[in-house]
Amino acid sequence: AQKITQTQPGMFVQEKEAVTLDCTYDTSDPSYGLFWYKQPSSGEMIFLIYQGSYDQQNATEGRYSLNFQKARKSANLVISASQLGDSAMYFCAMREGYTGGFKTIFGAGTRLFVKA
Amino acid sequence: DTAVSQTPKYLVTQMGNDKSIKCEQNLGHDTMYWYKQDSKKFLKIMFSYNNKELIINETVPNRFSPKSPDKAHLNLHINSLELGDSAVYFCASSAGEGSGELFFGEGSRLTVL
Secondary structure (H helix, E strand, O other), X not given: OOOEEOOOOEEEEEOOOOEEEOOXXXXXXXXXXXXXXEEOOOOOOEEEEEEEOOOOOOOEEOOXXXXXXXXXXXXXXXXXXXXXXXXXXXXXXXXXXXXXXXXXXXXXXXXXXXXX | OOOEEEEOOEEEEOOOOOEEEEEEEOOOOOEEEEEEEOOOOOEXXXXXXXXXXXXXEOOOOXXXXXXXXXXXXXXEEEXXXXXXXXXXXXXXXXXXOOEOOOEEOOOEEXXXX
């Protein structure tokens, strides 16, 4: 079963506008972590933002914020004031416990295109 | 200094060959991983090591054999390469098994002909 779902294969946004990338997750573990990573066309994976399941406040890092709706099991990434350099693949990920330890699993990704 | 470094960056080889990818991290992290990213960009965990001990083996064919000589190194050896092994292989590390974000290497693009 899909544990991390990113329903938007591709998104377009105008430069300087805000954009929301959707992510829903499924877990029965009460303790988990949610992450967003960016993968530009050059291929490297860049960590953007983290939200713990017990964190009361939504995480923010510069122009990135995570809209955490625990009851809905959603962890959407909001990018404010989009820049051309934001064009990339964006992956939502979840770290959860399992028998034997923890693992981080990824969604299928959303490709973001920022238009000038 | 690159935090997580992988070599080689590119590998092109014939079916049936054996190849290795090396990974080193200088972050002092306890946990290291191998992920496979396929042509559709889907990232799947393959292995995880914590302090040289294998803790995750995600039903990967036994043609894939990871080795961790120490906690700063995690290598991946692949025997009898198949066309479906073509992918980008990412090494990553984290401070601990259940803590912190993943720090990724640049990836190793393997092409099997």
